[in-house]
Amino acid sequence: MLYSLRHALRLMRKSPGFTTAAVLTLALGIGANTAMFSVVYALLLRPLPLDHPERLVFLIGNDTQRGGSGIPFSVTAYDTLRDGVSTLAGVTAFNSEALTLTGAGDPVQLSGERVSPNFFDVVGVQPVAGRAFQPQEGNTGAQTVALLSEGVWERRFGRDPSILGRSITLAQTPYTVIGIVPRGFTIPRDDVDVWITQIAQYGGLSQEQIRNGAGFLNGIARLKPGVTVEQADADVGVVNRRYRVEHPGAPDADPNGRMYATPLQDSLISDVRPTILVLTGAVGLVLLIACANVAGLMMARAAGRTKEIAVRAALGAGRARIVGQLLSESLLLSAGGAFLGGTCAVWGVRLLSRGDLGLPGLRPIEVDAGVLAFCAAVAMLTGVAFGLLPALQASRPDLNAVLRDAGRGAAAGRRPRARRFLVAGQMALSVVLLIAAGLLIESFRRLEQVQPGFDPRNAMTMRIALPPARYPDDARRTQFLRETLDRVEALPGVKSASGSLGIPMDSWVRTPFLPEGEPLVPIPRRPLAEWMAITPGYFQALGIPLIRGRAFTWVDDANAPRRVIVSQALARRYFGDADPVGKHIIYARREVPAEIVGVSGDVKSRGLDGDSGLVLYTPYPQFGWANVALSFRAAGDPRLLANAVEAQVRAVDRDLPLTHVQTLDDYVQNALNGRRRLMWLVAGFAGLALLLAVIGLYGVMSYSVAERSAEIGIRQAIGAQPSDILRMVLSDAVRISVMGTAAGVVAAIAATRLLSGMLYHVSPTDPVTFVAIAAAILTVGIAASWIPARRATRVDPVDALRR
Numbered sequence: 113m114l115y116s117l118r119h120a121l122r123l124m125r126k127s128p129g130f131t132t133a134a135v136l137t138l139a140l141g142i143g144a145n146t147a148m149f150s151v152v153y154a155l156l157l158r159p160l161p162l163d164h165p166e167r168l169v170f171l172i173g174n175d176t177q178r179g180g181s182g183i184p185f186s187v188t189a190y191d192t193l194r195d196g197v198s199t200l201a202g203v204t205a206f207n208s209e210a211l212t213l214t215g216a217g218d219p220v221q222l223s224g225e226r227v228s229p230n231f232f233d234v235v236g237v238q239p240v241a242g243r244a245f246q247p248q249e250g251n252t253g254a255q256t257v258a259l260l261s262e263g264v265w266e267r268r269f270g271r272d273p274s275i276l277g278r279s280i281t282l283a284q285t286p287y288t289v290i291g292i293v294p295r296g297f298t299i300p301r302d303d304v305d306v307w308i309t310q311i312a313q314y315g316g317l318s319q320e321q322i323r324n325g326a327g328f329l330n331g332i333a334r335l336k337p338g339v340t341v342e343q344a345d346a347d348v349g350v351v352n353r354r355y356r357v358e359h360p361g362a363p364d365a366d367p368n369g370r371m372y373a374t375p376l377q378d379s380l381i382s383d384v385r386p387t388i389l390v391l392t393g394a395v396g397l398v399l400l401i402a403c404a405n406v407a408g409l410m411m412a413r414a415a416g417r418t419k420e421i422a423v424r425a426a427l428g429a430g431r432a433r434i435v436g437q438l439l440s441e442s443l444l445l446s447a448g449g450a451f452l453g454g455t456c457a458v459w460g461v462r463l464l465s466r467g468d469l470g471l472p473g474l475r476p477i478e479v480d481a482g483v484l485a486f487c488a489a490v491a492m493l494t495g496v497a498f499g500l501l502p503a504l505q506a507s508r509p510d511l512n513a514v515l516r517d518a519g520r521g522a523a524a525g526r527r528p529r530a531r532r533f534l535v536a537g538q539m540a541l542s543v544v545l546l547i548a549a550g551l552l553i554e555s556f557r558r559l560e561q562v563q564p565g566f567d568p569r570n571a572m573t574m575r576i577a578l579p580p581a582r583y584p585d586d587a588r589r590t591q592f593l594r595e596t597l598d599r600v601e602a603l604p605g606v607k608s609a610s611g612s613l614g615i616p617m618d619s620w621v622r623t624p625f626l627p628e629g630e631p632l633v634p635i636p637r638r639p640l641a642e643w644m645a646i647t648p649g650y651f652q653a654l655g656i657p658l659i660r661g662r663a664f665t666w667v668d669d670a671n672a673p674r675r676v677i678v679s680q681a682l683a684r685r686y687f688g689d690a691d692p693v694g695k696h697i698i699y700a701r702r703e704v705p706a707e708i709v710g711v712s713g714d715v716k717s718r719g720l721d722g723d724s725g726l727v728l729y730t731p732y733p734q735f736g737w738a739n740v741a742l743s744f745r746a747a748g749d750p751r752l753l754a755n756a757v758e759a760q761v762r763a764v765d766r767d768l769p770l771t772h773v774q775t776l777d778d779y780v781q782n783a784l785n786g787r788r789r790l791m792w793l794v795a796g797f798a799g800l801a802l803l804l805a806v807i808g809l810y811g812v813m814s815y816s817v818a819e820r821s822a823e824i825g826i827r828q829a830i831g832a833q834p835s836d837i838l839r840m841v842l843s844d845a846v847r848i849s850v851m852g853t854a855a856g857v858v859a860a861i862a863a864t865r866l867l868s869g870m871l872y873h874v875s876p877t878d879p880v881t882f883v884a885i886a887a888a889i890l891t892v893g894i895a896a897s898w899i900p901a902r903r904a905t906r907v908d909p910v911d912a913l914r915r
Contacts, residue, residue, distance in 0.1 A: 138449025141402030143456025163236025170379035171331030242291030283579035446495030536852035543856025545798035565715030567655025568776030572750035661710030849893030
């Protein structure tokens with residue numbers, strides 16, 4: 113074995129061009145697969161770093177008729193689940209809440225999570241310092257306490273151990289710090305800075321909304337030992353049905369709804385699973401193409417060593433020894449590819465783990481020992497995969513023919529045929545990847561052309577979290593917004609400004625409504641609309657057209673009659689061709705009657721790839737919210753005014769930091785980032801696959817011309833013209849290209865159906881894409897064969913016949 117390796121090293125040094133090409137080809141394939149496996153291992157295979165993570169389930173609401181899955185539940189529903197499901201050892205509830213930290217340097221907004229007091233016990237994590245919540249601390253009126261993340265403890269307090277027991281101010285409320293949550297704990301999100309309890313005091317809703325049963329909670333539960341997820345899911349469904357019967361008027365008690373229990377790890381990566389599968393398939397195809405490419409090189413190289421192998425066989429070397437020698441060369445090449453591939457994988461992991469791909473940061477995605485073991489295993493399998501067929505073919509030479517130098521044609525008959533099939537296979541796999549990339553590119557092109565319903569040019573938005581302790585009611589929130597907006601609109605270069613609950617494509621509040629003329633049904637069975645509380649100037653600032661009626665003014669305050677503006681989609685669905693202005697509608701859980709005073713243009717409230725949603729606009733003074741988006745439209749570049757706008761906000765309240773400051777152009781582009789990066793990754797893999805296939809075809813045709821030089825010389829001697837030789841070589845290339853393209857198109861028809869959920873207004877079997885890619889592959893195949901074909905026309909018949 114040692115001799116075989118030394119001999120293989122000598123041969124590789126003698127052929128640096130071949131060795132470099134093979135190692136680089138394998139490095140690309142192995143590196144891409146190793147990088148992708150690191151993501152798969154971190155997100156799908158490696159258990160969560162929690163106590164018995166297999167026993168953790170995520171509780172999620174589902175209602176296909178009123179918004180699909182991911183529907184949050186109310187405090188009452190949580191109490192019912194916590195006390196009524198016998199198969200669960202514990203149930204905890206949580207929800208995100210922005211909390212402004214003051215009194216510790218400059219004001220800063222922290223990413224908070226309001227949880228029930230048993231949260232850390234249920235998920236199975238304990239603080240690295242201090243303690244977790246105690247049951248009584250979750251009661252309304254109890255002492256307010258908080259746990260800090262280790263990151264915030266380090267950044268804001270310099271890891272000062274005396275922070276435990278000290279009071280900090282969050283959202284204008286004093287909280288006693290009781291513990292430090294370890295770094296790397298990323299449930300339910302990877303960017304939580306602080307945890308607080310008393311879920312019924314959630315600041316994103318009014319106390320009236322919470323008492324009326326507004327859904328805002330998500331849940332995690334721990335199974336009792338020996339209980340399966342299926343058993344718990346059935347039990348949760350029974351208890352949830354009982355809740356709907358006992359609370360028929362509750363907003364989250366729709367008879368069509370259902371509560372599910374799903375494995376926590378699956379639920380955390382459900383949104384990115386299709387992306388992971390697509391990229392895994394793409395890099396797998398690249399590796400197969402790389403193996404086929406190197407196998408073709410090995411076959412061509414083995415053809416040049418026919419005499420050497422024949423001599424070895426004549427001297428008594430058995431077939432197993434010859435195969436072992438050739439396989440040792442393959443394994444050395446794959447080892448070199450694995451070494452370089454590991455370096456490529458480190459870079460690839462950094463690319464794949466970036467947030468704009470949508471990969472959750474639940475566990476560190478890195479090239480660790482497990483990933484390196486995978487890399488080594490792939491290298492070994494790859495070495496065998498691309499080396500076995502050439503080794504088996506080369507180990508069976510025709511000794512008599514080879515040693516007489518008369519067997520060249522016989523030996524060439526089988527090997528070029530095998531190499532042609534390998535190249536056709538490479539082209540087929542390339543076609544699959546190229547068609548997938550083409551579909552994603554066409555889908556992205558169409559998505560970029562979608563009009564969001566608002567004008568993002570020269571507009572900017574930012575978020576403000578109004579602490580309930582300082583702004584406890586609509587009147588004080590409205591006073592802050594009105595004073596701030598007056599200051600902002602007075603700035604030179606600002607055309608209009610507004611405050612609102614959110615901005616288009618970032619709407620998170622839905623409200624039940626009942627238009628005039630519709631039959632009276634219970635609240636849980638009423639349709640839902642996106643609810644947007646806005647100040648005057650909203651439609652001008654966002655560039656949303658007002659189709660009929662009027663916009664709100666500051667006269668539409670808390671003392672004025674209730675009025676609403678509806679989107680065109682809502683008006684069309686429930687009022688048809690009739691003018692809805694002047695008609696009435698009932699909205700919200702408390703059944704507020706309101707007059708429709710205007711109809712706005714439709715906006716993509718649920719993303720560019722969704723339908724225009726039903727939107728209900730209400731005057732902010734009549735129903736204010738603590739979380740506010742401040743938006744303004746400028747005469748020029750709004751970024752030049754960002755600091756001035758922030759100064760005006762600080763002039764009204766110096767303790768309010770601004771977050772999520774971005775232009776609306778950037779906001780729209782950020783919404784496409786995940787699709788854009790997936791498109792470019794698949795396109796990059798497809799381009800790499802095509803390059804490898806073209807190199808393989810070029811190599812096959814070059815070796816074919818060299819092996820058939822005697823035949824070409826004879827043809828020329830008996831009268832064949834250069835055009836005849838050119839046609840003969842190109843026809844061979846066309847046959848390979850057509851065979852590979854046809855096989856690839858058939859495979860793509862089945863494979864691209866996996867992309868159907870990622871495409872926007874493009875069929876997975878889009879004929880234009882299929883035809884264009886097939887034509888491009890055939891053209892590239894012929895172009896790759898042109899140089900060898902031209903070289904064949906220059907063969908000297910005399911020199912060829914002398915060989």
